[in-house]
Amino acid sequence: MIVGGGQAGTLLIKELKSSDKSKAEPVCIIDDDGAKIGKYINGVPIKGNCRDIPQVADSMAIDEIYIAMPAASVADRKRVLEACQKTGIQMKILPGIYQLANGDVSVTRLRNVRIEDLLGREPVQVSLDEIMDYVQGKVVLVTGGGGSIGSELCRQLASHGVKQLIIFDMYENNAYDIQQELIRNYPYLDLVVLIGSVRNTNRLDSVFRTYHPDIVYHAAAHKHVPLMEESPNESIKNNVVGTYKTAKAAIKYRTERFILISTDKAVNPTNIMGASKRICEMIIQMCNQKGSTIFAAVRFGNVLGSNGSVIPLFKKQIEEGGPVTVTHKDIIRYFMTIPEAVSLVLQAGAYAKGGEIFILNMGEPV
Structure with a gap:
């Protein structure tokens, strides 16, 4: 047919x-x-x-x-x-x-x-060329740069004329994969890949003191909701303390802009992960009043194909013949693709005046 x-x-x-x-x-x-x-x-x-x-x-x-x-x-x-x-x-x-x-x-x-064919929403089109002037000639640091959102951020930044791109990640395998890809695709890019944790004050201080990043995209976080329920201390240490320490370093070394990657789970949070990200938002709004750095946050929902998204889990369950496990029968999810999420982050960086939380209109919930 x-x-x-x-x-x-x-x-x-x-x-x-x-x-x-x-x-x-x-x-x-x-x-x-x-x-x-x-x-x-x-x-x-x-x-x-x-x-x-x-x-x-x-x-x-x-x-x-x-x-x-x-x-x-x-x-x-x-x-x-x-x-x-x-x-x-x-x-x-x-x-x-x-x-x-x-x-x-x-x-x-x-x-x-594919599952994304069933979402019933036109992709969000952002003309990145028009808004990416602010990263040209800048030293840009991406924390969690090996993750699904962080690595796509690095790809899009690499193609828009940054002076130097610094990837900071605690997982060496992820960092290695994106490093090799960027070396292949952007041989002339000034790329620095560093292993370390946002929880380590001395390591962060050394990175900021050495490279003096102009712009920071803070994507480093624990984000698996059920795992964070079981290990709440780790969620707070990595997400809250890590964000606080990175933000403090940005203020100390006069970073121009700091964009936090947040989540729609931070709205009236019902779980530890969402609560930790809400605290992160409050931290950067407080930090926005402390120095010359412009701080802003970006919230989005489920990102298709990202690590921690529900979609790969559903696909695996369907391929194995089921059952498909849904957290709760009344759950509502908003979906977007990784490039959509990242173009929103980059756009927020251009529009930020300080203290905002940007949210994408993600169309009809599923």
């Missing part, structure tokens, strides 16, 4: 009929344009609209559903995917509009449906 009788669907049918690579045989098309129903594209009948997907799939013994709607809005795609899900049949999707623009609609471009 091909869902989408437009240009992409037509090209896909052509490709399926002529390709030696694919054994797939298109037998029907689904399209929401009522005027097309009953007609044919390249000999393949248009059998109905999206509401008819389960019934048509059943009556025609469909094995696979290919979704060819690259120009559709995220909300429309979500509606189609939900209709297809009811069939239990394997789905594949053409990712984006750019394939249409390049005329590159082919079987090889089809990919499995």
Whole structure:
């Protein structure tokens, strides 16, 4: 079954009929344009609209559903995917509009449906080039720079002309991975990778005294909610004390800007991790009044694909045949992608006047 009788669907049918690579045989098309129903594209009948997907799939013994709607809005795609899900049949999707623009609609471009396809929100577009002037020619320190958010921050900073990029992380494996990637992709970048903990006053003092960072992105934190419930002292030591010590060093060495990575769990916190991050926010708002450094925080929800996000856990559980464990039946989650989260952090750094907590509008909750 091909869902989408437009240009992409037509090209896909052509490709399926002529390709030696694919054994797939298109037998029907689904399209929401009522005027097309009953007609044919390249000999393949248009059998109905999206509401008819389960019934048509059943009556025609469909094995696979290919979704060819690259120009559709995220909300429309979500509606189609939900209709297809009811069939239990394997789905594949053409990712984006750019394939249409390049005329590159082919079987090889089809990919499995990912969880982010079901989120029903357009990606947040931030024009980083317009707001990244403030990092050019600056010495930038990223604490927790080997983590999922920290490492993406480092990638985007590396591509925007920083004078020197310092990665500070307590986990050597993470730090090594991002170091090797940046050396490969940005051979001329002045990159310094340091191992150490934000809990260590002397180590922090040595880093700030040696490199005098102009901008600090503070991403170092413990963030797994259930683990922090079991080890609350570690959560407070790493998140609260670590943030306090890093902020104090920033004030002492006259850092220009300090951006804290926070979480929506800091709002009326119901767990230790959220409470620790709320204290971090209060610390940087206090520190904002103490010296010349501009302090601000950025909050976001679940970040797709980040370490500690619920999504990799759900995927693993589904692949293993279930069950999928949800913390509570009434839980509400807001999701975003890693590049979205990082572009928000960079944007906040540009807009910060001091003491703000920036929050991304993350669309509809799931």
